[in-house]
Amino acid sequence: MTTILHPLHEPLSNLLSESHAPNWRGALCAEPGRNPEDWQPFPSQDYTQARQVCERCPLQTACLVYGRRNKLPGVWGGQRLG
């Protein structure tokens, strides 16, 4: 079984070893001070703040592809998935 990882919830060194995962270096959501819950919104919860961070992130496209490919819940590449 594959462990679901997100740059907010795991050390980047762990993410880098995942097959098919982008290189998470530069992930804006992993910057100090970010609230991980912003990327795991409840269905009715607004996720504008996370989306706006993702829109500036250099990994946006790779992150969205990764989230879709692995059918991951939460905000990936600025879109709510799952």
Ligand code: SF4
């Ligand atoms: S696109 Fe968003 S969720 Fe993905 S790494 Fe960047 S900031 Fe994080």
